Amino acid sequence: MPRSHPPHLRPVEPYEAPEPQSELEARARTGDVAAWSTLYERHYAAVFRQVRYLCGDRGLAEELTQETFAQAMASATRYDGHRAFAGWMHGIALNVVRKHWRKHRNRSRAMERYEHIDSARPRAEDPDGSHLRRERSRVLYDVLDELPPRWREAFILREIQGLSTAEAADRLGISSSNVAVRVTRARARIRDELARRGWLGDEGGMVQ
Numbered sequence: 001m002p003r004s005h006p007p008h009l010r011p012v013e014p015y016e017a018p019e020p021q022s023e024l025e026a027r028a029r030t031g032d033v034a035a036w037s038t039l040y041e042r043h044y045a046a047v048f049r050q051v052r053y054l055c056g057d058r059g060l061a062e063e064l065t066q067e068t069f070a071q072a073m074a075s076a077t078r079y080d081g082h083r084a085f086a087g088w089m090h091g092i093a094l095n096v097v098r099k100h101w102r103k104h105r106n107r108s109r110a111m112e113r114y115e116h117i118d119s120a121r122p123r124a125e126d127p128d129g130s131h132l133r134r135e136r137s138r139v140l141y142d143v144l145d146e147l148p149p150r151w152r153e154a155f156i157l158r159e160i161q162g163l164s165t166a167e168a169a170d171r172l173g174i175s176s177s178n179v180a181v182r183v184t185r186a187r188a189r190i191r192d193e194l195a196r197r198g199w200l201g202d203e204g205g206m207v208q
Helices: 021-029 034-054 058-074 087-103 107-114 127-145 149-160 166-171 178-195
Strands: none
Touching: 021 034, 021 127, 021 166, 034 058, 058 087, 087 149, 087 166, 127 149, 127 178, 149 166, 149 178, 166 178
16 A cells, blocks of 8 residues: 655655755755755755744744745855854744744634644544533633743654654754753743642643
C-alpha cells in the first residue's frame, strides 16, 4: 500500500547528485531560486510544526510559515553560516509569530485561535470527549495568552511542542538555565490560574 503524506507534505524526488548543504546555503545567500526551492522542501515541515504550536491555528500557521520563508529570502545575505540553517529559520519563525502576537492581542480572537489546538495531536476518535478536550485546550491557551511572552514561548516549546531544554534554548537564543526558569515560572502561574478557574483536579491535573 503506498504511504500517505499529510496534506502539507509532499514526497520529494531524490537528487541524482546531492550537493553539500553548506554549498546549497551559499547559493541561497546569492538569491538562487533553485537553492531556495530545495531548502523550502527540506525545512517547511519543521518550521510549520513550530509555528502551529506557537499560534494554534493551522490556516494561520500556513500563512505565517510562508511569511517566515519570505523574510528569510529577503534577508538571506545576513545568514553567515555560523548557526545551523534550521536554527536560523526557526529564529525567524519565532520573530514572525511574536510580531503576530503583538498585533493580535484581542482576547476573543486569541480564544478562537486556540479552540482547535488539540486537533494537532493525533488520537483515537472519541466523540463524547471531544467537547471537553476543546474546552481544556481553550482554557489552557487562554491562560497562556495572559503570560509574559518570554514565559509563554518557553512553556509552549518545552511542554507542548516537546522540545528538549537545549533545543528550546537554541530556538529562543537564551541559555538552558533561563529556559528552565521561564518554564518553571510559567507552570506556576498556569497552575494558579487553572485552580482559580476550577480546572485543576484533586491530584493537580486538569479536569478530565
